[in-house]
Amino acid sequence: MAELSAPGRSDRQGFSETCAGIVGEANVLTDPAALSVYGTDWTGQYTATPLAVARPGSTSEVAALVRACADAGVAIVPQGGRTGLCGGGVPLAGQASLVLSMGRMNRVRTVDEAARTMTVEAGVILESAQDAAEQHGLTFPLTFGAKGSCMIGGALSTNAGGMNVLRYGTARELCVGIEAVLPDGSIVNALTGLRKDNTGYDIKDLLIGAEGTLGIITAAVFKLYPQPRARTTAFLSIASLAQAHTVLNRLQDQTGGAVEVFEFMPRPAVDVICRTFPNIRHPLSRPAETGLLIEVATSRADDAEGLPDGSLRLNGQVLDLLAELMEDGVVLDAMVAQSEQQRTDLWHLRESILEAITANGPAYHTDISLPLARIAEFVTAMDDLSAELGFQPLTVGHLGDGNLHYALTAAQGRRWNDLPLDTMRQSLFDNLMALGGSFSAEHGIGQSKLDVMRARKEPAQLAAMRAIKRALDPKGVMNPGKLLPTD
Ligand code: FAD
Incomplete structure (x- = not known):
């Protein structure tokens, strides 16, 4: 694969002018302050300076930029909200690169209430996509701590998971159509929304989780779901981690598979959160060492009871089961949210962990x-x-x-x-x-796990991935140095 090295000053200027010819001068950033912002990510661990940042406003502009990069031998680093945790969305030091910042492609193109799908552009912030679905009385269930900053293209490219995977699946499972620009500048238009399409290799599934190494996602179609109207959110102190799957399976059996959230929060993690943020109440009861944040939800109002603040809680079924689990000695204590505010507080506890760890060294x-x-x-x-x-x-x-x-x-x-x-x-x-596990469940490989990828990924799978990369991106311009370790 071709080595991409830094061009001289005049080449750099010429390249920026080419980009400006495509997206307009205002959408090409070359000043050092901007380059330093776009050259780093949420972790602050990966920093490098790109040649320029281009902010395309349409799929055809993305395609033209990709062709310009291929012609100039400049690496393309697609970028969403820079909340990725593996250094996938920032350039490599010493590499001539163009950051393709997708934030201007931020339109919700359609919400189809009948088909229960939504077509959104790659630069839409995840939370805005959730809001758009909600305005149509539906829910887009992909959610996690970075929802206020991360973008749809980034979430798809890392195949993000988050809190609701148990019930609704990962970004991949929610996506039923894609539009993308491939490394040769060609446009894949597969915004079909079809749930069934067995016409060969699935390009959509190749691009999802590819961390920008096979193409630029410009838009996607997602499944939407009925909005949950009643929820029970609780923090359970349980006797041992070994019994967690008993709690999960009995909750699923009792509610017909309505468990949306089942989060592990052992004592050391809860302690560090509550120490770092003293306004958060410690919910874990002694002698329990293992806590679980659970949420069960239904769209059926007849299954629900009203709480004083007007919110709806799932009826007796969950509470009855929790009482049974307490009698059995599996659950030692249960703190059940009695209002939307208490639910928010429990979520705040869960979502504070990364910040709490980061603040403690x-x-x-x-x-x-x-x-x-x-x-x-x-x-x-x-x-x-x-x-x-x-x-x-x-x-x-x-x-x-x-x-x-x-x-x-x-x-x-x-x-x-x-x-x-x-x-x-x-x-x-x-x-x-x-034990049959995976070294990357949801954040991806980026730059941070290349050594583990080289050492631990099954050789046959790694070879197939390299072959796909070579076939689709023979010039090696698409986010080089990420995801795939060098041969
Ligand atoms: P970026 O960070 O900008 O990019 C991520 C990768 O996608 C890069 O490789 C980039 O090149 C590529 N990319 C970006 N846009 C495109 C595009 N349009 N086309 C092709 N490639 C593209 N992840 C989870 O799965 N579950 C969690 O629970 C979770 N919680 C998080 C909590 C916090 C506080 C933070 C900071 C992150 C969390 N993440 C979680 C990480 C998660 O991977 C990212 O937040 C998100 O998926 C990345 O979106 P982004 O727009 O910020 O992408």
């Missing part, structure tokens, strides 16, 4: 998944090893999906720089793979 984050039945075994083994090596794990996770964010921090009195992180990582990934 250096950490190594993982984003892993395991078969549900092996999670307790994994967590016990890793917690023991962490304690032995001087780490304090701060774990949360979308437990219903088998997805853990197992973060390592320094135990009290230990210095981060003195800790054997490499040894810990090796053991963690060895254990994970032996």
